[in-house]
Amino acid sequence: MLREDNEASHKKTLNELTIVGVPTSGSGVNFGKIFQTARRNFFREGRQSFLPILTIGTGATLIFVTQVFAGYLRAQAQQIAGLFGTGVSSESIFSSTYWISVIVLIIGALEAAIVMGRNVVKRTREIGIMKAVGINSKTISALVVLETFYYGVLGGVVGVLGGFVTILLLALSQLSLQPLFLLLPGIPEAVIYAFALAVISSVVAGLYPSYRALRLSVLEAVSQDV
Amino acid sequence: MYDEFLNKDNSTERQKQSKSDVSPEANEASKEIVRVEDVSKIYRMGDQFVKALFKVNLVVRSGEFVVLLGPSGSGKSTLLHLIGGLDRPTRGRVIVDGVDFTDKPESTLSKLRHDKIGFVFQAYNLIPVLTALENVELPLIFDPVSQIEVQKRGKTLLELVGLGERLHHRPSQLSGGEQQRVAIARALIVSPSIVIADEPTANIDTATAVSLMELMSKLNREHRVTFIMASHDPKVVGYASRVIEMEDGMIKGSKVLK
Numbered sequence: 001m002l003r004e005d006n007e008a009s010h011k012k013t014l015n016e017l018t019i020v021g022v023p024t025s026g027s028g029v030n031f032g033k034i035f036q037t038a039r040r041n042f043f044r045e046g047r048q049s050f051l052p053i054l055t056i057g058t059g060a061t062l063i064f065v066t067q068v069f070a071g072y073l074r075a076q077a078q079q080i081a082g083l084f085g086t087g088v089s090s091e092s093i094f095s096s097t098y099w100i101s102v103i104v105l106i107i108g109a110l111e112a113a114i115v116m117g118r119n120v121v122k123r124t125r126e127i128g129i130m131k132a133v134g135i136n137s138k139t140i141s142a143l144v145v146l147e148t149f150y151y152g153v154l155g156g157v158v159g160v161l162g163g164f165v166t167i168l169l170l171a172l173s174q175l176s177l178q179p180l181f182l183l184l185p186g187i188p189e190a191v192i193y194a195f196a197l198a199v200i201s202s203v204v205a206g207l208y209p210s211y212r213a214l215r216l217s218v219l220e221a222v223s224q225d226v
Numbered sequence: 227m228y229d230e231f232l233n234k235d236n237s238t239e240r241q242k243q244s245k246s247d248v249s250p251e252a253n254e255a256s257k258e259i260v261r262v263e264d265v266s267k268i269y270r271m272g273d274q275f276v277k278a279l280f281k282v283n284l285v286v287r288s289g290e291f292v293v294l295l296g297p298s299g300s301g302k303s304t305l306l307h308l309i310g311g312l313d314r315p316t317r318g319r320v321i322v323d324g325v326d327f328t329d330k331p332e333s334t335l336s337k338l339r340h341d342k343i344g345f346v347f348q349a350y351n352l353i354p355v356l357t358a359l360e361n362v363e364l365p366l367i368f369d370p371v372s373q374i375e376v377q378k379r380g381k382t383l384l385e386l387v388g389l390g391e392r393l394h395h396r397p398s399q400l401s402g403g404e405q406q407r408v409a410i411a412r413a414l415i416v417s418p419s420i421v422i423a424d425e426p427t428a429n430i431d432t433a434t435a436v437s438l439m440e441l442m443s444k445l446n447r448e449h450r451v452t453f454i455m456a457s458h459d460p461k462v463v464g465y466a467s468r469v470i471e472m473e474d475g476m477i478k479g480s481k482v483l484k
Contacts, residue, residue, distance in 0.1 A: 134340020
């Protein structure tokens with residue numbers, strides 16, 4: 001009888017403590033919350049985020065301008081080739097500009113990777129705590145990749161805006177906006193290229209820091225000296 | 227790799243082999259939460275092997291408040307890490323709430339920690355940039371559940387541990403005792419089968435330690451939260467339902483108090 005009473009009171013107190021709607025063994029993840037947390041973590045880092053964003057943005061601007069002026073560059077190259085002989089082709093000028101843009105973008109992505117790698121080391125304890133309380137390692141890795149993804153998104157935005165400004169300045173430098181209208185058809189493609197490459201480079205950059213976060217030993221992380 | 231090391235000095239160890247410690251008969255009606263079977267843990271440090279635990283047996287039932295008492299290096303923390311799924315044994319089995327996770331991958335251990343275990347660490351281990359409430363919500367932050375419900379539960383738990391007025395304070399704005407209360411609330415948010423507390427009073431002053439122990443004791447008595455706690459402070463014994471003495475990686479003795 002006493003045991004039955006104890007069991008009943010046990011169930012009652014546990015139920016009181018268990019608020020309905022919070023499963024203790026749920027499966028799956030809330031992707032919206034992962035995005036939200038990644039965004040918050042990204043902005044938390046503040047000033048150190050500027051350099052990778054700026055470099056990725058510069059690369060994206062160059063890609064944007066190169067795309068828009070591709071036809072123009074080709075025409076110019078033909079003229080230059082006419083002046084200097086057959087040593088310079090239109091394709092070589094176009095691809096050189098393009099590759100310079102890609103190299104700048106890679107440098108930006110490397111900066112993002114270094115900043116994120118440093119963040120993972122700095123936040124070793126935090127990642128360890130998250131793992132200790134049962135947040136899946138893959139979720140934490142996704143969080144790191146997403147944080148780096150924000151470098152790409154903001155770098156892409158900076159790049160596209162920078163591209164528009166550059167084209168506008170180039171058009172104005174000829175004292176007429178008329179050439180700008182000739183360039184308009186190439187702009188949508190340029191926006192897509194610049195933005196997509198900025199984002200892709202940042203996601204690739206996030207893979208190594210995310211791997212480091214994945215491999216981090218929970219026990220070592222939580223046992224670190226404060 | 228560790229077989230040779232484990233078997234090498236069996237003859238000398240046999241005499242002082244770890245006593246098995248099963249739950250008291252009085253508690254037989256309660257559900258078995260933890261079963262540790264012949265668990266050994268060997269660490270390799272360079273060319274040396276260090277025996278952290280040797281053939282430990284232990285059963286903890288629901289509603290118990292078990293204190294592992296012993297000096298530094300006696301294996302208390304190692305045993306808690308194994309029970310909590312933070313580490314794997316070199317030999318033996320660890321079963322928590324019916325789940326044998328001895329040879330399971332990290333993802334299983336992670337799920338076990340999420341669903342069944344609450345942790346309270348010596349160094350509080352709160353995330354400094356999050357508020358008390360956000361720290362409490364952390365284990366459920368990415369779960370596909372209503373964030374409003376999670377927040378409601380977090381607030382209830384912080385009120386339960388006496389921090390209803392400090393919900394939006396960051397750890398740096400809280401005292402050591404308050405931070406540890408936040409850690410206790412965080413441990414309880416998933417309705418764990420067991421709360422593992424590794425020297426929770428080691429970093430706080432005596433008066434705060436007493437109030438923290440009283441809180442844990444109250445949670446155990448009134449809400450039937452099962453605790454297993456490591457400490458080297460004999461003063462915590464008064465709050466335990468069972469005390470297990472550890473020495474040199476083995477269980478030296480056990481005493482049922484309540």
